[in-house]
Amino acid sequence: MSQAVSDKSIPATRVGRAERARRANQRAGARRRVQRIALHLLLLAGVLVSMFPFYWTAVMATNTTEDMYRNPPALVPGTHLLHNVHRVFQNIDFLGSLLNTVIVSSATTLLVLFIDSLAAFTFAKFEFPGNRMLFRFLLLTLMLPAQLSLIPRFVLMVQIHWAGTLNSLIFPGVANAFGIFWMRQYIQGAVPDELLQAARLDGCGFMRQYWHVALPAVRPALAFLGIYTFITTWNDYAWPLIALINPKKVTLQVALAQLNTAHHTDYSMVMAGTLLAVLPLVVVFILFARQFIRDVMKGALRG
Template sequence: MSTPVVDRPREDPGQGPGTSGRLRPDRGHGRGSRALLYLTLTVLALVFLAPLLWALSGSFKPRGDIFATPPRLLPTSPTLENYRTLLTEQPFWTWFAISTAVALIATVVSVFVCAMAGFGFAKYRFAGKRVLFALMFSSLSIPFAVILVPLFVLLVKAGLGNPWFALIVPWVAPAFGIFMMQQFIVQSVPDDILEAARIDGCSEARTFFTIVLPLLRPSLGALAVWTFLQSYNSFLWPLVIISDTSRATVPLGLQTLFQSENRAYDLVLAGSVLATVPTILVFLLLRRQLLEGLAAGAVKG
């Protein structure tokens, strides 16, 4: 008696045993998507870098060559005269020192205050907590220009109009920083760790400094970069507070050169290039914490 023959599905020669019926990934499609992604990122990088590259090139050009037609990316006769004039005949070093010092102080104070406030909103219960948090969060929708005059009048009436102090005030406790810290603490600091620390006899201050702050390192780095850039690049508030151009910040000083009678575009470009040095250094030093903080904020749980 003959045995019946059962038809089996033919396997693709390119597939191994046990893989029949499975679809192989389309490698061509994946390569095309990756090439399109790289092309898009390259175009965006060039768009964002174009102003900086143009400023860098123009800072080595004489003033007459900056607006030459057709425009030239590379200077035909490079010169360091723009930098020499800016650093010797203008108080650029004073502007640079004031901007950097104010930004560093504001960053340290802001990171500390926002971490404490965020910890309080995240892990403590007190009367009016929801109302205070709602008021704080709603202040994000108010432009700074709206509170500019009231804040200035308040500081002057209180006798706190000293430029060094006044320049730091807007960045002491930004609502964005408090909200960012509160969200990160809720996600990254378990209540069990805090309870264990309290059972072991740790005070609230010691718990915050020895347990909470080390866990907040990624978000602290991200907040530090944001605060430094906001304070260092601020223009409107220093314009109201500072009346002596020799004690201006870098953005205000460059605006003074731009508004001069001869429109010193060459000096403005040279100053713009030098002004980017602290921001680039801060980003390079804190890039790891910045990326970790952004990644942690994008993942729930």
């Protein structure tokens, strides 16, 4: 009799355990959904906070300065954008300074991508006397404030007769320690030594190894470095202000600073110029970011 009772209790015990496991899985799934929703809400809040300055710039560019001083201030776009843009074109040579900035930023970015990746490839995959010592010395330059080099750099530009030309903005920044460090660290993990050895056996020299083997593998790193370099060069103000001694030949950031006057600043006009200056950066970021994300996803799928 006791044996029969115990036999009946075994299935009941198993059912109870299965029910408890099912309820535990449901509770765990509910917790994961709550955590996922909380994470998405946090990310959404971060996006809204980071996007608000751009929205506020657009609002200020489409209203008047008087609207900004109202209490409460205008929080929706107005109808004065074309008027503010027209005044920007009246007060500064916007198109000329925009062209100068595009030339400087594009040329600097292309040269940085080539020179920094080439130097990083050499540091990462080739052994030569003083390799580590030179790379450590390169990293030490990251600790020096950039402002310390302004005066020596300007004296050098005067001596080679580049002061006041766009060359003084392009060539001093074509090789930087951060870009070489970033590309070296990426190349060490993305380019296998076995692949380079196979390329050497096939008769590839240094430049063919760099161009046909290394560069295709480090396109995500190049995309990031391109975005970083272009934006940094585009937004540079101090060095163009010093190097371009001709007030009629300036970059966009220096030209926008000319909209500020000593006695009165029309913030709606300044914000309209700022909005026009930001739009090319948005386009460049979208183009490079798509390349960056696409190559990263390809690497993840291959892995």
